[in-house]
Amino acid sequence: MIYRTYQPRLARSTTLKELPLSRFVEFLWIREGDNLPEAQSRLLPIGSMELVINLHEDRIPLFDPHTQAERGSTNGTRICGAHSEGFIINNERRVSAMGVHFKPGGHAAFFTLPAGELHNQIVSLEELWKSRATELRERLLEAPSLETRFLVLEQFLLTMLQPPKRHPAVDFALHAFKRSPTPTVKTVTDQVGLSTRHFNQLFRDQVGLTPKLFCRVRRLQHVLSLLAGQDQIDWLDVAFTCGYFDQAHLIHDFRAFAHCTPTEYVAQRGFHPCHIVLPS
Known part of the structure; x- marks a missing residue:
C-alpha cells in the first residue's frame, strides 16, 4: 500500500491575491493499494475537517457507529465535519483515494457554512461546491501520476480559496x-x-x-x-x-x-x- 502526504507550497507573498494555501491546509494525502485485507476501521476525531475523494468509484458508504451496518452513502467526494466521536470507514481490497487535511478552522477559506452545522456530520461535497466537486474528481482521474494529482488538487484548492472572516x-x-x-x-x-x-x-x-x-x-x-x-x-x-x-x-x-x-x-x-x- 502507498500512503503519501504533500505539504502545500508557500506563496511568494502574503497579499490577499496570493494567500498561501499552507495557512489553511495542514497537508494533502493520497492512499493507493491493491489486494488489501478487507476490514472496517474506526477513525478517531482529529479536531478539524477533512475532504475525501474516492477515485476508485464515485461512492463512499456510511456506517452506523454502533452496529457497524451500512446506512447509506455519499458521492465519491465528501467533507467530514469536525468530529467529537469516531466514525467507521470500509477498507476495500482496492483503494485509490485522496484527501485534504485542513488546519483547525482552515476550512473557512473554502466553505461558507458555519462549521458547527457539520459537527459529527459527513456530507457529499456537491452539497457545498455543486458541480465543482464533480469537476475536481474528474481532473484528478485524468492526472497521469500521483505527483501530478497532488499538484492538480493544490491548484484547484487555490481557485476555491477566499479570505476567511474569522474572529x-x-x-x-x-x-x-x-x-x-x-x-x-x-x-x-x-x-x-x-x-x-x-x-x-x-x-x-x-x-x-x-x-x-x-x-x-x-x-x-x-x-x-x-x-x-x-x-x-x-x-x-x-x-x-x-x-x-x-x-x-x-x-x-x-x-x-x-x-x-x-x-x-x-x-x-x-x-x-x-x-x-x-x-x-
Missing part, C-alpha cells in the same frame, strides 16, 4: 491551544475578554467544536503521537505528560472517543495512528 478571538485561542500541551480553556476565555457563552459559540461556528471538546480531542491526538511505534508503554507517564489527572482519566477519554481502552487501541491500531481496525 480574532478564535485565532488567538487556536494559537494558545497549540502552544500549550495542557491548555486551560478558562484562561484563554478570560484573555479574549468575551463571555464564556459568546466565545464558545464563536469557536464552535468557526472550528466545529466547542473549545473544551477541541482541547480534549487535541489532547488525545497528543497521546496518539506519543504511542506511535511504541509497544512497551508507561501509561501513567503518558497520562501525566498529556495533561490527564490520572490513568483513569485517560481511559475515560479513550472510551469516549475511540470506543475502546488504550491497550485495546494499541492492539488494533492500523496504518495510521487515527485508524483502529475493527474485528470482523
